[in-house]
Amino acid sequence: MGCAHPTGEKGGLVTVKASADEVRQAFAGRRFALLIGIPQSHDEHWQPLRYAKKDVKDLAAVLQDPLRGRFAHVESLTTPAQTTREGVKAAVARLAALATQPEDVVVLYVSAHGTLARDARGELERYLVTSDADFHRVSQTALPIDALSAGLLASRSRRRVVVLATCHSGSGKSLLPEDVASELASLKGALRPLEEVSRASIVLSASDFLETAREDETLQNDVYTHWLIEALAGGGDRNGDGAVTATEAHDYARRRTWVFSQGRQRPSAEMVEVGADPVVLTGDVKRTGQPELYSYVPRLDGFTLRVDGVERAELPGGAAVGPGAHHVELAKGDEVLLTEEVRLEAGERLDVDSLARRTDPFLSMTATGGAFGFIDSVSRQQLLPVSPALGVAVRFERVLLKRITVEADLSGFGGQGALSLAPQSPGVPFGWSSILVGVSLAWQWDWRWVSVWVGPRVAGLWVQRSFSLDAYQGTQSAFSVTPGLLLGGAVHLTPHWEVSVGLQAMLAAVVVDGVTQTLGFAGAWAGIGYRF
Amino acid sequence: MKRSLAIALCALSACGGLENEPFKTGTIRGQLVAADANAVVAVVGQPALVTHPDSAGRFTLEAVPLGTVDLLIVVNAALSHRQPVVVGGASVVELGALEGRRSGKLELYVQSVGRHVLTGGTVSLVGLPLTSPIVAPENEAEFFVPAGCYEARVVVPGLPETTVSGCVGEAGLFEQHLDLEPPDGTPGSEGCSITGCEDGLVCQADFSCR
Numbered sequence: 001m002g003c004a005h006p007t008g009e010k011g012g013l014v015t016v017k018a019s020a021d022e023v024r025q026a027f028a029g030r031r032f033a034l035l036i037g038i039p040q041s042h043d044e045h046w047q048p049l050r051y052a053k054k055d056v057k058d059l060a061a062v063l064q065d066p067l068r069g070r071f072a073h074v075e076s077l078t079t080p081a082q083t084t085r086e087g088v089k090a091a092v093a094r095l096a097a098l099a100t101q102p103e104d105v106v107v108l109y110v111s112a113h114g115t116l117a118r119d120a121r122g123e124l125e126r127y128l129v130t131s132d133a134d135f136h137r138v139s140q141t142a143l144p145i146d147a148l149s150a151g152l153l154a155s156r157s158r159r160r161v162v163v164l165a166t167c168h169s170g171s172g173k174s175l176l177p178e179d180v181a182s183e184l185a186s187l188k189g190a191l192r193p194l195e196e197v198s199r200a201s202i203v204l205s206a207s208d209f210l211e212t213a214r215e216d217e218t219l220q221n222d223v224y225t226h227w228l229i230e231a232l233a234g235g236g237d238r239n240g241d242g243a244v245t246a247t248e249a250h251d252y253a254r255r256r257t258w259v260f261s262q263g264r265q266r267p268s269a270e271m272v273e274v275g276a277d278p279v280v281l282t283g284d285v286k287r288t289g290q291p292e293l294y295s296y297v298p299r300l301d302g303f304t305l306r307v308d309g310v311e312r313a314e315l316p317g318g319a320a321v322g323p324g325a326h327h328v329e330l331a332k333g334d335e336v337l338l339t340e341e342v343r344l345e346a347g348e349r350l351d352v353d354s355l356a357r358r359t360d361p362f363l364s365m366t367a368t369g370g371a372f373g374f375i376d377s378v379s380r381q382q383l384l385p386v387s388p389a390l391g392v393a394v395r396f397e398r399v400l401l402k403r404i405t406v407e408a409d410l411s412g413f414g415g416q417g418a419l420s421l422a423p424q425s426p427g428v429p430f431g432w433s434s435i436l437v438g439v440s441l442a443w444q445w446d447w448r449w450v451s452v453w454v455g456p457r458v459a460g461l462w463v464q465r466s467f468s469l470d471a472y473q474g475t476q477s478a479f480s481v482t483p484g485l486l487l488g489g490a491v492h493l494t495p496h497w498e499v500s501v502g503l504q505a506m507l508a509a510v511v512v513d514g515v516t517q518t519l520g521f522a523g524a525w526a527g528i529g530y531r532f
Numbered sequence: 533m534k535r536s537l538a539i540a541l542c543a544l545s546a547c548g549g550l551e552n553e554p555f556k557t558g559t560i561r562g563q564l565v566a567a568d569a570n571a572v573v574a575v576v577g578q579p580a581l582v583t584h585p586d587s588a589g590r591f592t593l594e595a596v597p598l599g600t601v602d603l604l605i606v607v608n609a610a611l612s613h614r615q616p617v618v619v620g621g622a623s624v625v626e627l628g629a630l631e632g633r634r635s636g637k638l639e640l641y642v643q644s645v646g647r648h649v650l651t652g653g654t655v656s657l658v659g660l661p662l663t664s665p666i667v668a669p670e671n672e673a674e675f676f677v678p679a680g681c682y683e684a685r686v687v688v689p690g691l692p693e694t695t696v697s698g699c700v701g702e703a704g705l706f707e708q709h710l711d712l713e714p715p716d717g718t719p720g721s722e723g724c725s726i727t728g729c730e731d732g733l734v735c736q737a738d739f740s741c742r
Binding site: 383469470512 | 547548549550551552553554555556558559597598599600618619620621622623624
């Protein structure tokens, strides 16, 4: 195998004139699309779809627009002959073969009926109702949805997008066999969502599982498709970088579909291998975009993303923000999953799920300094004075019910002083040392940078006094189990460092001169903590 | 079994204990120079806290309450002393050698208004372990005490109890004459029919001595 060099001899380098733009263009991915609209099956059980063909036509227009999509190849299948089970499979294979580089973008769009049926293994499977599908023999005649994603796996592209403007709920753009519908009613929620079984890089679904994808006469399109087209035409450029990515387009269409359908249709998405490498569907990145916060993981579905106290997006989805420091919060109702300070640069894209995973659950270790002592003055004069204390506290935040925080603390204190046993009498000099070990179960509230927790605690208090007097040399020690209350608070200086304070009030049973006394014991501390 | 129970109770509530009683009293030590058999050391106001030095004049006063106490020291009839002492809890206060100063003298002369015979009467100094009998024929009681102010309680059978206060300087003298009158209706009101009369006087029908 030869190589080139500048002498022009065989195997030498060849000088080629090429501009930077030309080089970039050469390495930029090309865009290919297969758009499938199946308005009708030969089986009349499925009602015809009015806008399946128009969905394909409108979407093709924006993808082929030389100013926006600039797709190198767009194939549309809308006739009964083209949209048979085998016809669709063959078209998917052709699409996969077109992409020869990882940077190539491959889009597969389907607007059709969907349905559910048992496959050969007896498992409930999602099917695309192709033009030759038979209502009574779905598994033999229709095309499994998984086959669409699987067909794209042959492609060398790692920028694959599947858009499903269909549903499998049995209403709207789907119709289920009677036995399946009956079984589905009893199994509702037990099936895995489509997005979890897909192996495509991105699956954008016009409706969530068991929800209805709808066509609309006013919009003259499938509802989701209408807004998707509008997003691809430029409306979805959330971060203002000149390009519309798959996630930007989906978020744009998703929110508007949700509003338009008055909450009845909730498009969903699964993201794989996406983040730093967004899939650009239309336009070009002409400038560095605004930083973006996003998440598409199912576990954060329904959470609201607040940035600097302002509600910016409902997850799954995302929002563009200005560069700089931001306070990010994920909440669902009163439940706050995450409060985090982040600093974002222009063009940066941050998956908030990574923040949630990093900070949930929280474990903090705090070095503390404070003071402890009996509440009443007589005990402070005659048993133990107020003592400076050093300690450590370990806090497991929100370990139960996402509100309950467990805190364990250890404090040691000691010193030299004098007992004052009678008025105007000289003090009785002595030294003391003490250890307080406690555990608390506290209810925690979080507001932005501040957390406050309060709850019951129980501790063991051990006290030792040492005397070296003319007529008494020796030590005395006492131990008491002390139930009480903890009030704590922390200010989060950074995602990891915090300043915290604590107040503890306890009841200690102490035997004094042979008589058990129940005495109030309290402490206050402040500390610097590190959160893991 | 008992040990296990104790450990269990300890784990559940409290164990061990703190003691303050040992620190509520202290000890005073010293040695009186030229002490005689009547020497005494006492805490003013606490008659139970009194001790007599040994033959060498050494004394130890234990269980003295915490704080400042007024110590009365009688070395002999001529020398005595009062000294404030600060006592610490479970501590020993060493006073060292104490010589005393010249005593003052308290003299009390007691008689009844009816000139009855006084028998078994005593005078004691309030708050001090010092008591003196009322001695005939002049019905006199005397004390050699350090300079200071004192309250004396006079107790004579058949006559009302009374007190008298007075101060004495170093080597000074305080003298007081007391006339005690039996109140009506008391055993003393029957006068000399019970007590008899002083020498040279005769008990009359109205129970007075003339």
